[in-house]
Amino acid sequence: MSQATTAKRPLTVLQKSIKKRVTVRLKNEVEYKGKMDNVDSYMNLIMTDAEEVHDGKTVANYGRVIVRGNNVLFIKLENEL
Numbered sequence: 001m002s003q004a005t006t007a008k009r010p011l012t013v014l015q016k017s018i019k020k021r022v023t024v025r026l027k028n029e030v031e032y033k034g035k036m037d038n039v040d041s042y043m044n045l046i047m048t049d050a051e052e053v054h055d056g057k058t059v060a061n062y063g064r065v066i067v068r069g070n071n072v073l074f075i076k077l078e079n080e081l
Contacts, residue, residue, distance in 0.1 A: 014039045014075065021078040022047070026071045030054075033078075034065065043069035 014036070022036045024045060034050030050065040051058045 011039075011041060011043070013077075014043070017077050023053075023076040023078065024067055025073045025076075026067070027073050028071070032062075032065055032067065034062075036075075037064075040069075043072055043075070045069070045072070045075070 018036055018038060020036060021034065022045075024032045024047070026032075031053045032047060032050050033053055034047040036045055037048050038046040045065075045067040047065045047067065048063065050062045052060040052062070
């Protein structure tokens with residue numbers, strides 16, 4: 001088996017991780033933690049039970065956050081790394 005056939009596509013991994021907890025860092029250094037409810041091919045995200053985090057401290061709680069994919073710096077799946 002070549003490495004190309006076993007490589008995981010990032011979008012596929014994200015789609016399989018719906019309903020799991022994630023941390024999303026935006027390009028403007030804002031960070032959100034919450035449950036990823038949905039993701040599309042542009043990596044636009046809908047998160048629920050989201051909280052805004054700054055320097056490891058929660059600064060705001062939100063019921064639902066919609067993040068535009070072109071603002072995302074990275075998405076970390078909790079309990080995966």
